[in-house]
Amino acid sequence: MRILGITIPEEKRIDIGLTVLYGIGRSRAVSILKEAKIEASKKPKDISIDEENKIRSVVESLTLEGDLKREVAGNVKRLKDIKAYRGVRHTRGLPVRGQRTKTNSRTRRGNVRKTMGTGRRAVEKT
Numbered sequence: 001m002r003i004l005g006i007t008i009p010e011e012k013r014i015d016i017g018l019t020v021l022y023g024i025g026r027s028r029a030v031s032i033l034k035e036a037k038i039e040a041s042k043k044p045k046d047i048s049i050d051e052e053n054k055i056r057s058v059v060e061s062l063t064l065e066g067d068l069k070r071e072v073a074g075n076v077k078r079l080k081d082i083k084a085y086r087g088v089r090h091t092r093g094l095p096v097r098g099q100r101t102k103t104n105s106r107t108r109r110g111n112v113r114k115t116m117g118t119g120r121r122a123v124e125k126t
Contacts, residue, residue: 001017001044003055003056004060004064006020008044010043012043013041014038014040014043014044015030015033015040022064022065022068024059024062032059035058036051036054036055037054038054038055076090093109
């Protein structure tokens with residue numbers, strides 16, 4: 001089963017398999033299946049062509065994959081261009097949503113481990 005040029009895994013449940021598409025998470029996948037009136041526990045290999053077309057029509061009405069990625073990138077670029085605080089944080093590669101940076105934020109800053117130590121070595125030299 002292919003939707004938007006992406007193959008949905010055949011062995012996973014359809015509600016999990018739809019999350020392969022960028023922009024579809026678990027809750028959106030379940031709502032798509034409810035709208036198409038298809039059981040979430042079915043597997044893609046067991047779905048009929050008619051049901052597949054229902055899913056495809058619902059999915060194609062959403063903004064997903066390349067269009068969504070372009071939209072998100074455009075939003076971030078706009079924030080950078082107007083020099084908003086969030087845009088500056090994006091530019092510097094720091095957490096954007098108000099998280100602390102003294103500890104944590106390792107994934108956002110890169111795994112930079114700079115331990116402080118006690119400072120005794122500097123005192124001993126003098």
